[in-house]
Amino acid sequence: MKLTDGFKKGQQIIGVGHTLEFILSVIRFLTTCKLTIESAQCIATYGGGGKYQVNNIHGGMYVVDLERHMCTCRKWDLCRIPCSHSMVAIAKTEKSTYDFVHSLYKRAAYDRAYESYISPMPSQEYWRKIGHRPIKPSLYHKQPGRLRTSR
Numbered sequence: 355m356k357l358t359d360g361f362k363k364g365q366q367i368i369g370v371g372h373t374l375e376f377i378l379s380v381i382r383f384l385t386t387c388k389l390t391i392e393s394a395q396c397i398a399t400y401g402g403g404g405k406y407q408v409n410n411i412h413g414g415m416y417v418v419d420l421e422r423h424m425c426t427c428r429k430w431d432l433c434r435i436p437c438s439h440s441m442v443a444i445a446k447t448e449k450s451t452y453d454f455v456h457s458l459y460k461r462a463a464y465d466r467a468y469e470s471y472i473s474p475m476p477s478q479e480y481w482r483k484i485g486h487r488p489i490k491p492s493l494y495h496k497q498p499g500r501l502r503t504s505r
């Protein structure tokens with residue numbers, strides 16, 4: 355079975371309207387599983403001011419700032435999803451990791467992005483003819499030098 359077949363079958367089972375919720379929950383589950391395994395190898399110690407020192411059992415120390423949503427590994431800074439180090443620190447506070455995920459990843463942001471009207475579009479045979487010349491692709495020029503065999 356191809357992935358698209360599985361996706362279509364999933365749509366039939368859960369309904370098209372609930373597909374997004376299902377995909378988001380699968381992504382949330384897989385992300386949480388991976389990070390949970392990684393965070394099991396870390397120990398967090400409160401340092402004061404909302405900052406934690408997180409030690410990995412394989413070596414490496416990280417500073418997690420829960421108030422500024424930052425970690426020295428910079429994964430949280432870049433992705434805006436808590437990294438494994440910050441998950442350990444968040445677990446110390448007994449808050450939900452979901453509360454520390456950036457609002458852009460949440461359902462409300464998706465709804466805001468697609469709340470405006472998207473005009474339906476007919477197939478190409480019904481497009482209005484405007485009489486201009488069609489745009490052609492640029493000419494291909496063979497570059498000098500030996501051809502690359504690998505990237």
Ligand SMILES: [Zn+2]
Nearest residue numbers: 425427437439
């Ligand atoms: Zn980190």
